[in-house]
Every structure is written in structure tokens, then in C-alpha cells.
Amino acid sequence: MSTFSQLTNLTWASLADKPVLETGATVLAFLAATRLSRLGSGHPLLNPTLLAIILVSLGLEATNIPYETYLRGADAIHFMLGPAVVLLAVPLFRQRAVVRASLRLIVVGLAVGLPVGILSAVGIAWMLGASSRTILSLAPKSVTAGIAVGISEQIGGLQTLTVVLVIMTGITGAVLGPIIARLARIEDPRVVGLTMGIASHGIGTARALQINEIAGAFSGLGMSLNGVLTAILLPLVCGLL
Amino acid sequence: MLEQIARVMVWLCVGEIAARSGLLPLPAPVIGLILLYAELAVRRKLPADLGALADRVLQFLGMLFVPAGVGVIAYLDIFKTEALPILAAVIGGTAMTLFVTMVVANRLGTAVARREVREADRIEGAIRDVNL
Numbered sequence: 001m002s003t004f005s006q007l008t009n010l011t012w013a014s015l016a017d018k019p020v021l022e023t024g025a026t027v028l029a030f031l032a033a034t035r036l037s038r039l040g041s042g043h044p045l046l047n048p049t050l051l052a053i054i055l056v057s058l059g060l061e062a063t064n065i066p067y068e069t070y071l072r073g074a075d076a077i078h079f080m081l082g083p084a085v086v087l088l089a090v091p092l093f094r095q096r097a098v099v100r101a102s103l104r105l106i107v108v109g110l111a112v113g114l115p116v117g118i119l120s121a122v123g124i125a126w127m128l129g130a131s132s133r134t135i136l137s138l139a140p141k142s143v144t145a146g147i148a149v150g151i152s153e154q155i156g157g158l159q160t161l162t163v164v165l166v167i168m169t170g171i172t173g174a175v176l177g178p179i180i181a182r183l184a185r186i187e188d189p190r191v192v193g194l195t196m197g198i199a200s201h202g203i204g205t206a207r208a209l210q211i212n213e214i215a216g217a218f219s220g221l222g223m224s225l226n227g228v229l230t231a232i233l234l235p236l237v238c239g240l241l
Numbered sequence: 242m243l244e245q246i247a248r249v250m251v252w253l254c255v256g257e258i259a260a261r262s263g264l265l266p267l268p269a270p271v272i273g274l275i276l277l278y279a280e281l282a283v284r285r286k287l288p289a290d291l292g293a294l295a296d297r298v299l300q301f302l303g304m305l306f307v308p309a310g311v312g313v314i315a316y317l318d319i320f321k322t323e324a325l326p327i328l329a330a331v332i333g334g335t336a337m338t339l340f341v342t343m344v345v346a347n348r349l350g351t352a353v354a355r356r357e358v359r360e361a362d363r364i365e366g367a368i369r370d371v372n373l
Contacts, residue, residue: 026304026307026308027304029307030301030303030304030307047303048303048304049303049304049306049307049310050310052303052304052307052310053307053310053311053313053314056307056311057311057314060311067311067312067314067315068315070308070311071308071311071312071315074307074308074311075308077304077305077307077308078305078308078309080298080305081270081305081306082253082269082270082273083246083249083250083253083270083298084270084298084299084302084305085270085271085273085274086249086252086253086256086270086273086274086277087249087277087294087295087298087299088274088295088299089274089275089277089278089281090277090281090287090291090292090295090296090299091295091299092274092278093278093281093282093287094287094292096282102350102351104349104350105346105350105351106350107350108345108346108349108350109342109346109350112341112342112345112346113338113341113342113346116337116338116341116342117334117335117338117342120330120333120334120335120337120338121330121331121334121335122330123334124326124329124330124333124334125326125327125329125330128325128326128329128330129326130323130326130327130330131323134320134323134326134327138327138330138331138334141330141331141334141335142335142338144268144271145268145309146267146268146269146270146271147267147268147271150266150268160316160319161319161320163309163312163313164313164316164317164319164320165327165331167306167309167310167312167313168313168331169331169334169335170306171310172331172332172335172336173335173338173339174303176332176335176336176339177339180336180339180340180343181339181343183340184340184343184344184347186343186344186347188347188351190351191343191346191347191350191351192343194342194346195338195339195342195343195346196339198338198342199335199338199339199342200335200339202302202306203303203306205302206299206302206303206305206306207303209299209300209302210303216299220274224271224274224275227267227271228267228271231266231267
């Protein structure tokens with residue numbers, strides 16, 4: 001193929017086989033979800049991510065578009081997660097003075113949140129008679145997906161199941177985080193953010209960023225530290241058992 | 242702005258190389274986050290348009306999880322047989338983690354800071370009293 005035809009191909013290629021529909025539908029669904037959430041004055045149950053997932057899924061059901069087709073098309077949006085996570089360094093850097101003054105809070109949060117996150121899930125699943133493979137897949141559920149998959153494989157869980165559980169945990173934490181903070185009468189954005197990051201990784205962090213920048217910075221920090229420490233500790237503990 | 246996009250992509254790429262070579266057992270974006278933070282810490286200054294870029298992108302961070310979330314619905318039947326223990330563990334476990342961590346971290350983690358604030362208030366009050 002000549003350079004010229006390659007160039008015309010690049011410029012004039014039909015949009016039909018490009019992921020315009022999937023990407024556009026995702027953006028529109030999230031826009032609608034954000035409006036809906038605002039209409040409900042930001043009620044935690046009206047989480048934009050959750051609403052957008054429901055809207056897109058309903059759309060796929062209605063139009064009979066297979067999930068695989070959608071996921072392939074929406075890969076452009078999924079890809080943006082990488083650069084976005086890197087950018088979490090910015091709120092963290094802006095709030096570095098507050099972070100430095102809160103070392104004790106961060107250590108306590110991790111010392112409690114990391115084990116409780118694992119043991120509560122493992123304990124409940126075990127009591128209700130889940131299979132050991134399911135329990136092992138559940139163990140890293142609070143950790144960001146990229147790390148959780150590696151841990152799951154190491155300790156004998158099922159990677160696909162872990163990804164599903166990680167995302168469910170993220171959405172649960174994003175919805176319940178502000179509700180539980182209100183119930184427990186906790187207003188310190190450092191505590192709420194850190195906890196949401198530890199319990200529900202990036203999806204919780206996306207929600208914490210909506211509270212304010214301090215909550216977002218602490219959430220990103222909680223997510224990162226919890227991920228790194230769980231990756232080191234969980235396989236070690238599983239090896240000892 | 243382009244410079245900042247390049248900066249983010251470069252750190253993400255370095256992260257990808259470090260992750261794939263097995264140098265660090267972490268996903269590329271987390272390594273990229275650490276590297277960008279390290280760069281900012283060394284520079285001691287946040288470029289204004291990097292701040293603007295982060296604010297823009299992080300505002301719709303929640304949207305970037307939508308494709309993965311839709312994927313979860315497609316996979317829901319993989320745990321048909323264990324739906325109850327799984328749902329209870331995810332929802333109950335996450336609620337318990339949030340509650341316990343928030344309460345304990347709030348009590349123990351911020352106690353010192355609060356005592357310091359009270360101490361500062363007391364000293365300030367004493368100074369005020371003296372001045373009066």
C-alpha cells in the first residue's frame with residue numbers, strides 16, 4: 001500500500017468500523033448519569049458510575065448488541081484509566097503538607113482497613129459455604145484491579161472472578177462510603193477519603209474526588225498503599241497457612 | 242498542555258516497562274503515579290497546566306470505569322451458583338471495612354492532631370487572658 005493511500009485511508013476511513021458508537025454511548029450515558037445525580041442533589045445511591053453502567057447495559061439489552069462488541073469499542077475509554085491513575089499524583093502532591101501531618105492516621109487506617117477488608121469478605125464467604133476457589137478470588141477484592149489479578153493468580157484464585165469482584169467492591173464502596181461516613185458522623189475528609197481508597201480502590205477514589213481534593217488525595221494514597229502492601233502481605237500469609 | 246500529556250505518557254510507559262520486566266510487582270499506572278509524584282517532589286513545583294490537566298481528567302475518573310462495570314454484568318453468570326455468599330461478602334464485607342476503618346482511624350489516627358489543636362487553643366486562650 002502506498003503512503004498516499006495509507007494516508008487517505010487514515011483520513012477518510014469510514015467511521016462504521018471505529019468505536020464511535022460505543023465511546024459516544026458511554027460518554028452520553030455518563031453525562032446523563034451525572035445530570036441525574038445532580039437532580040437528586042448528589043445522593044450516594046445515584047452514583048454516576050453505577051447509573052451509567054446500568055444505562056449502557058439497558059441500552060445493550062434493548063439493541064441486542066453483544067457485550068463483547070461494546071467492550072471492544074469502549075476500549076478507548078478504558079485505556080484512559082492508565083493516564084488518569086498517573087495523574088492522581090497531582091492531588092497527592094498538592095496536599096503533601098496535609099499528608100505529611102497525617103502519617104499516624106494513614107498508618108492506623110491501613111493497619112485496620114487492610115486486614116478487615118480481606119478478613120470480612122473471606123469470613124462472610126466462608127460462613128455462607130463458598131468454595132475455597134471463590135474465597136481465594138475474593139481475598140484481594142479491595143485492591144485495584146491490576147494488582148488484585150496478580151495476587152489472585154498467586155494464591156490460587158480465579159482471575160476473571162477477581163476482576164468482577166474488584167469492580168463490584170469498588171462500586172459498593174463508592175455508594176456506601178459517604179452513607180457510612182454520615183452514619184458514623186465522620187466529617188474529616190482525610191478519614192473518609194483514605195478509607196474509601198483502602199476499601200474500594202479507584203472507583204472509591206473517583207467518588208472521594210467529588211467530596212473535595214483532600215478526600216481525593218487521601219483516597220488515591222489509600223488505594224496505592226493498600227495495593228502495594230496487600231501484594232506483599234497476602235501471598236506471604238497464604239503461604240504460611 | 243501537550244507537554245504535560247507527554248509527561249504523563251512517558252511515566253506511564255516507564256511504568257509499563259518496569260511492570261513487564263518484572264522489576265516491580267505493580268501495575269504500570271501505579272508505578273507511573275509514584276514516578277510522577279517523585280518528579281514533582283524533586284522539582285518542588287507543580288506546572289500549572291499539569292494541575293489543570295489533572296483536574297479535568299480526574300473530574301470524570303468515574304466514567305473510565307464504566308466499560309469494566311458493563312463487563313461485570315456480562316460476566317454475572319460465572320457465579321450463579323454462589324451468588325448469595327459472593328454478594329454478602331462483597332457488600333457486607335465492604336460496608337464492614339468502611340465502618341470499622343473510618344471509626345478506628347478517626348479515633349486513633351486523629352486523636353493526636355486533635356489534642357494538639359486543643360493544646361493550641363488552650364495556649365492561645367491563656368495568651369488572650371494574659372493580654373486582657
